[in-house]
Amino acid sequence: MPTPAERAAELRELIDAANHAYYVLDQPTVDDAVYDGWMRELQALEADDPALQTPASPTQRVGAAPSGRFPPVRHLRPMLSLANARGTDELVAWHRRARAVMEQEGLGSRPDRFVVEPKIDGLAISLTYEDGRFVQGATRGDGVVGEDVTANLRTIAGLPDRLRLPDGASPPRVVEVRGEVYLPLAAFAELNAARAEAGLPTFANPRNSAAGSLRQLDPRATAERPLSIWCYSVGHRDGLELASQWATLEWLREAGFPVNPDIRVVETIEQVAEECAAWEERRAAVDFDIDGAVVKIDAVDVQDRLGAVGRAPRWAIAYKFAPTTATTTLLDIMVSVGRTGALVPFAVLDPVSVGGATVKLATLHNQEDVARKGLMIGDRVIVQRAGDVIPQVVGPLTQERTGDERPFAMPDRCPACDTPVVQPPGEVQMRCPNRSCPAQIQQGLFHFASRGALDIEGLGEKTIRRFYDEGLLTSFADIYDLHRHRDRLVAMEGFKDVSVDNLLAAVERSKERPWSRVLYGLGIRHVGDVTAEAVVAVCPSLDALLAADVETLAQAEGVGPVVAESIREFLASEDNRDLLERLRAAGLTTESDEPPRPADGPLTGRTVVITGGLEAFSRDEAKRAVATAGGKATGSVSRSTSFVVAGAEPGSKLAKAESLGVPVIDEAAFLAVLAGERPPPEREG
Structure with a gap:
């Protein structure tokens, strides 16, 4: 058994390697639970024997040293990390410790007031503004020195180049704004799908994709990826007085920075726990990856008096959620065939609970992904699941290999039809060239019937596979002959009159799709x-x-x-x-019913985004109304958006519009604009 000094040295080496992989290479090698366990063990050893604690210990530092690919930037004020609380008991214990220090500092009579924010799992950055102008942006790095990524940060739509201040107000001489750059989950899924289709390496998770995007040497490559940002604090400030964290957030909003609209102020630690639990419940409903909630004591003077211990402030803590990563065994790697003939490897896992769901299978995208991650069958692996994103294998725990693992090789023949596979020039993806391959046909049928296409409810993968095996479906057109086989369908096991009639009705409705x-x-x-x-x-x-x-x-x-x-x-x-x-x-629709955009309609030259439910239109009808008026309806908010129409229960697009200064109107105003009764809204300035 190693001595405490030997174990502490081993832990420092493990944590340093994990930090380098996560912060510098953007390729995590261990899951959060394993990393946190190492850190807690090292902290306990150092607490028992302070002689084991060195200035270079990971417990005293933040992240890892800059990679050297970008010029170094020394932060005007160190970017600290946060201590973690897992569960209400540890949250209450943190509050008790903070109150004890407040008593010692003569602040015992100050009432509690906390700000609870989502903990975005992205890339921490610092933004320096001089006399109201954005002059420099940097990654956190080791907390003292980061990397200069100014040019890349300028490509993010929500980041103001100049502070938006009230008329007559003077900007602070220097202010350092802190935030988190992230890639929305939907954009992450689309980006990885596109990279896999193009035969490019895929990203391990949304955080890594954001980090990899921001740390491109060519800003044009960063600009092609829809990065977003939430801002949440101010570091160094010269000419700006802020009395509280809540006042800081208000100033950030007014100055034009994106601030999450669901941040809350509460008065008791019990309310803090309730807010943390609420964030954990809705973590899968938001379009960004969060791994916890951040709790801050609101008053800045109290924060200053509480100070920090090592690398973590006493006045704030990260309430960590149940991990969306877990470790399990990679039992096998199998290969499926997609609708375009692409051979896609996927992981067969020893079932494991990740983020509240049992995961048995995970995506691996392509053979390049398998090779890049260095996976072997039999490995202990990290599995990640974020929101509705398909679970994926992040990487192997190579330190746990026993020698019984075996390498994976892509098949040289299609696993569905036994046709020799091909690898088109310039592509990583291997493909089955047989257009009559049963797997391609079935996947194509499933895509055709999916919600985004013909939206045929009841015609899912299992039903399609069964109908294919029965010889009922071999092409898209066969779907529209199913009514001729009603009696045969009703006689099939698991089908009844009602389910068959519902399916046939859905097929008939699909003929009305645009x-x-x-x-x-x-x-x-x-x-x-x-x-x-x-x-x-x-x-x-x-x-x-x-x-x-x-x-x-x-x-x-x-x-x-x-x-x-x-x-x-x-x-x-x-x-x-x-x-x-x-x-x-x-009888399918083969003509567009959308009239050509008029050259002089009320929305000619305007780009419109619609969010939330409208009473007078369905979403498709609203888009057609925009086109009829000469405009263009898009699905995402950017600086080029002319205005946003907000209906009932608008989503995150409303918050993004407000952060970018994009005008927002309600349905009544939208109808008036379409009728030419009022002009479209204009941006201020």
């Missing part, structure tokens, strides 16, 4: 839902699409030569053209 959804449902490579809408704008009917050449298709917004060529290749197939004619004959 032409853009039909085009998206075809599963043409590189044609997602947004691209499909852009193509329909230049090819408003099936006949127009069939007649379009590459040059015509490339006129669609966001469609380049590669996508245009992919569409033409699909249409060049006689089988595909026959399929389209069968769908037309079945």
Whole structure:
């Protein structure tokens, strides 16, 4: 058994390696629970024997040294880390310790007041403004020295280049704003899917994707990724007095910084615990990764008197949620075949609970992902699950290998149809070239029936697989012949009259789906839902699409030569053209009912975002109304957004609009604008 000194040295080495992987390489090697366990053990050893604590100990430092890829920046005020509380008991114990120090400092009569904020799992940054102008941005680094990423931070839409201050107000001479850069979960899933499709390495988690995006040497690469930011504190300040954390947040909002709208002020530690529990309950409902809540004593003078212990302030603590990462055994790596023929490896895991759900399978994206992570079958691995994002394997715990693990190799023949696989030039992804591959057909059918395409409720993967095995479905058009087989369907085990009739009714309703959804449902490579809408704008009917050449298709917004060529290749197939004619004959929508945008409509040249429920329109109807008025309806808020229409229960888009200074109007005002009774709102300034 090692001595305390030997164990402390071992723990320092383990933690330093984990810090370097997480903060510098953006590639975590251990999960949060393992890391926190090491840190707690080291803290306990150092508490028992203070001689074991050195200035270089991880307990006395924040993060890791800068990587050297960017110029170093010395923070005007150190960026500290936070101590952790797991559960209410540890939260109450932190409060008790803080109150004891307050008693010693003569502050015992001060009433409690706390601010509870979400703990964003992103990349901590510092933003320096001089005389109201953004002059420098840096990563946290080791807390004292970070990396200069100013140019990359300027690409983030929500970050003000100049402070927005009331008329006549003088900006502080110098102010250092602190925040967290993150990638929204939906954008993370889309980014990884696109990278996997392109044969590029995928990111391990949203935090790593944000860090990797922000630390691009070319700012143009950063600009292509939809990074967001929440700001939550002020470090060094010259010419700015702030009496409390809540006043700090109010100043940040007024100055134009994105501040999370759900931050709360409470008066008792019991209310703090309730707020922390509330954040944990809704962590899967927000579009950003959070791993806890941050609790801060509100008054700045109390914060100053409480000070810090080592690397952590006494006046704040991170209430950590149940981890969304866990460790388990990688039992096997198997391969599925997607609708485009891509061979996709996936992990078969010893079942483990992650973030409240039992995980048995996890994505691995492609063989490059497996190789990059260094995975072997039989490894102990870190598994991560964030919100609704598909669980994924972050990496192996190589220190736990026994020698019984074995390497994985991609098959040289399709596991579904035994056709020799190919690897197109310039691609990492291996593919099955057989268009008649049963796996491709079934996955294509599932995509066609999915909510984003034809939205055929009741036609899920299991049902499609069964109908395929029965010979009822071999193409999209066969779906519209299912009514001819009603008696056979009712006779099948697990089906009854009601379920069959509901399915057939959903099939009939799908014929009313817009032409853009039909085009998206075809599963043409590189044609997602947004691209499909852009193509329909230049090819408003099936006949127009069939007649379009590459040059015509490339006129669609966001469609380049590669996508245009992919569409033409699909249409060049006689089988595909026959399929389209069968769908037309079945009664599907093959023409757009959206009129061309007028050159002088009330919304000509305007970009509109709609969030929340409207009484007069469905979401699709509202988008068509915008187009009819000459405008363009998009799904995300950016600096180029002209205004946002907020209906009932608006989502995070409303908060982002407010943070960017984008005008927001209600439904009544929207109707008045559409009718030409009032002009569209304009940005101030």
